[in-house]
Amino acid sequence: MNEQLRQILPRVQKPARYTGGEYNSIVKDWESALVKMVFAFPDVYEVGMSHLGGRILYGLVNEHPDYLLERTFAPWPDMEEMMRAAGIPLYALESRRPVRDFDVVGFSLQYELSFTNVLNMLDLAGIPVWSEQRSEQDPLVMAGGPVCFNPEPMAPFIDVFLIGDGEELLPEFLARLQESRGKKREELLLNLAGLEGVYVPRFYQIEYHADGTLKAMEPSHPGLPERVTKRLVSDLDQAYYPLNPIVPFLDIVHDRAVLEVMRGCQRACRFCQAGTVYRPVRERSLSTLQHQAEALLRNTGYDDISLASLSTADYSNIQRLVRHLVEQYGSRGVGVSLPSLRVDAFSVKLANEVQKVRKTTLTFAPEAGTQRLRNVINKNVNESDLMNAVEAAFDSGWSGVKLYFMIGLPTETYEDLDGILELLAKVRRIGRARAGKRLKINVSISNFVPKAHTPFQWEPQISPDEIRAKHGYLRKEGRRLKGVSLDFHQPEVTWLEGIMARGDRRLAPVIYRAFTRGCKFDGWREYFRPDIWQEVLEKERVDPDFYLYRKRSYREVFPWDIIDTGMDKEYLMEEHLISRQEVSTPDCRYDTCVGCGVCPSLGVELELKGGDGDAPAGRV
Template sequence: MADIRHFLSKVEKPARYTGGEWGSVIKDPEKVDIRFAFCFPDIYDVGMSHLGMKILYGLINERPDTYCERVFAPWADMEQILRENSLPLFALETGDSLKDFDIAGFTLQYEMSYTNIVNMLDLAGIPLLSRDREGIFVCAGGPCAYNPEPLADIIDFFILGEGEEIINEVLDVFAAWKRANAPRKRFLEQIAELEGVYVPSFYDVSYNEDGTIASVSPNNPAAKEKIKKRIVKDLDKAYYPEKIIVPYTDIVHDRIMLEIFRGCSRGCRFCQAGIIYRPVREKSPEKLLNLADSLIKNTGYEEISLVSLSSSDYTRLGCLTDGLLKVTEPKNINLALPSLRVDNFSMELMEKMRRVRKSGLTFAPEAGTQRLRNVINKNITEEDIRSSATLAFSGGFSGIKLYFMLGLPTETDEDVIGIANLAEMVADCYFTIQKEKRARGLSVTVSASCFVPKPHTPFQWEAQDSIEVLERKQKLLRDSIKHRAIRFNWHEASVSYLEGVFSRGDRRLSKVIIAAQKKGCKFDSWHDFYSFDRWLEVFDECGVVPDFYTTRARSYDEILPWDHIDVGVSRDFLMRENEKAKKAVTTPQCREQCSGCGANSFGGGVCFE
């Protein structure tokens, strides 16, 4: 057989494929019972930046009976070499073929990675359909697993919720099942009984004549009516790696990631993360300082970044950052504070950021007018934005990035133009600072993505704007921006359209994903290979009308493809929020007042503070 080493000098960044990094785990595969492959459906550079993988890699490898290795999607040059030489997709640690593992676990971070999953299975020589598969089990988890249906025919089982809470139970069942030499189906039945595990083949879906879902019903006694996500109740007690892999080659986020809390108390109505990670649970500053200390010692990284959905909402941020700076400053380590809100961005916080590095600042007003910000429950005012921008400019920052979305429900042209006005206002703040007191070179970047309605959010019933409408709004916004210092970035509307199809899709899309891979769709989130026309051909050939999933509004009584998945937030709450959105009425955040979303059923976090 051909030797992979003979081709490494012919591919871009060969170190993506050679492993052996500091912190990678070496075990004797002969001495373990379970071979687990953590599969990330994108290239090494992206996958290695993913915090969830670091946590689960460390946690699973703590088990003496299991060896967890990493598998990434090969870039096109490497894929071609693998295919031309009949080489199978392999794991980085041992170089062994993915096909020979016991379990392949994919993480679903974004919908546009689905074709890569199929492509990786294909490269490994693993049957693409769950029902054709023997040997290896293919499972998946991560945020997109909360609507698992588009992958229902492909994935054997889904893990819903926080992996560190449940993976050991799954592996315990697997080890016992393997020892017992029981039939394949028996394992799926055994794990289907675990809370948080969803086996899609144990459910039948029937459809109405108009294409909507008539029913979802279990066809196996082991299958539950509803599958509830699992969460870690106390993050201080949960596993968090103190030693992580330090890649040789450059990756996207090459630094220590210190997760300070999970969830978000704010309840922005467009935001899926804000719902699916409920309730908010914080780690204590003491725990975090200990972790930071170990991670700095064990990795040698020159940068540490706080990770959460909204860093400035951490209740003891002052105490934490003081403690961290005491460790990082003498060692020349950068401290990065991303995900800041404009309504609690303080002088003190900015001073701390300045002490480490003067990089750009990013704020996310999301919408251009107060009315629309109320619709989405963003709960920040123009005054918040003005004062934060002025503070930042007076503190020596000269670049501010502003994130917005186009295509939010109820959006009018006035809201679109409002984005331009808001950016102008931010630019004007710069000139209110005396010339000698501000940094040179004002730059305001407006970045506008296209809104995609997500499952388990108050907007899950809403119609998505068509590509034509979005492109018109993009042009309107571009034409409305006059200031020379303002740069405008926008997203490809057709990519958001496709994301919308799979985001709220059902299991009839599995065949579309497989057909798309056969036609050559892969790395759809990369510009290099993306072709919308090719996707339209695939939909056409599969007899699937994509508009059904995107531009169609759903009624409250429609059965949604993910209704049997329970993230702990009730449908009633989502409906209430959607109705309030229509009236542009805001909802206070969890720390001010409980809105009864249902997440208190988990018995922990902010609900009980």
């Protein structure tokens, strides 16, 4: 194979995607490893290598003397074509062994539009794509990641899903696998299904009502859970964190050291799935993070360290941490990145500390254009917060900001779109006065997709036609705003995301047929073929509108109800109901418990590491 690769690699784009050998990559002895797993990321190398979860699992599993974890990514179509022509199967970067030689192939599902890539990778590996067609000799095909919180569309392709945080679950899973060696596949899977957080879809029978909605999902074997509860690291401060991550040769999407300051977010935005699935908030202590930063920078040589979380400005020691990093490493040319800023002046103050070393882009996400709609979605930001933030930004010398909005939110009218335009005009006015002609406001407008496990899971989704009409309106009206550039997400992408996000098992034949028709890299504009998806939905007689546009009843059983996030469905219903009254729900880290059910049902607590006098200012 190496000889064939030598001939192929000079002829593909970015050959370094396929060679391995990066600094800090780990090549373990094949023969002495008792369980061999390959981490499979269904997107291109630069995207996959940017993913924090993969870095954590790579270090974690390889630290164990008996286990081995290698990597594989979706080859870009030019490489895939050459591999297929030369008969090279999908291989792992470390040992360059075929993926089918491993015991477990673990897919990381981060995005619904990577489903066809999963099938394509299995096919390229020579592993049957349907779970039931795999033999005793085939590897176990596993999947984890946030998309597994509605695993059903992929259920017939995946032998076993791991739900929730992987730090504790994955080692338990591999240990159980090792103990069960020699057992028949079916028995092995039954054994694995006994672990908390493990979902084996073949052991669940599904019944439907005549109207197509779900009637019930029942375990087919005694002793299996009615619902699979997500796993959770209760003490993040003590949890494993990789201090020797791989340093890629290529420029990857997020090419920097990453400190995970906390996991979870309790702002309770009603559109947000991450808010549910990663709840509750667990923080790392300042001293742990300082120690980790030191080791990470020493071991990687990066010139940038990112403070990652769902809402970094909410981390209770953020100010001290930022100050420490800038003081400690700034003089060596190492900068700090803040990926998500809260919409307030406090965040700009933080960004100001950071820009002493390296200038960054400021990004704010008001999400909706009017206070009314922001109340509906529980985005607890008001207009003066935004104006204070941008004023502070322009005063501090930034000549541009980036703003995120969403359209298609429940109850949205054209007044809310006018609200977006008015906000932009106001931001522009403030910017013009300070930055003059250099002013650059980049606005990214995405389209709302109702997600499983959120208060909006009962809501119908906006159609591509409506999206196009609203884009047209914003584009036309927005033209008057010089220095403001609007960027819109593709309506058809939203359409397919929406089908999958709340889909069920009946979508599997559609995904399969799309794959056989050549669909891959659906999340990449140059490869996305909505026309083929339309066609295969028709061929399989699956009505996409059923998943997209129905107003679901509170009594309806959802396919994703099989997964227990710890959050009560009643709480979500209540949140849904009060969203219509435009009533906001407070943040449980500052106010009282909102009774979502996560902490008591999972036996955890909200974990804050705040020191005195450094509580986050500017509560919004």
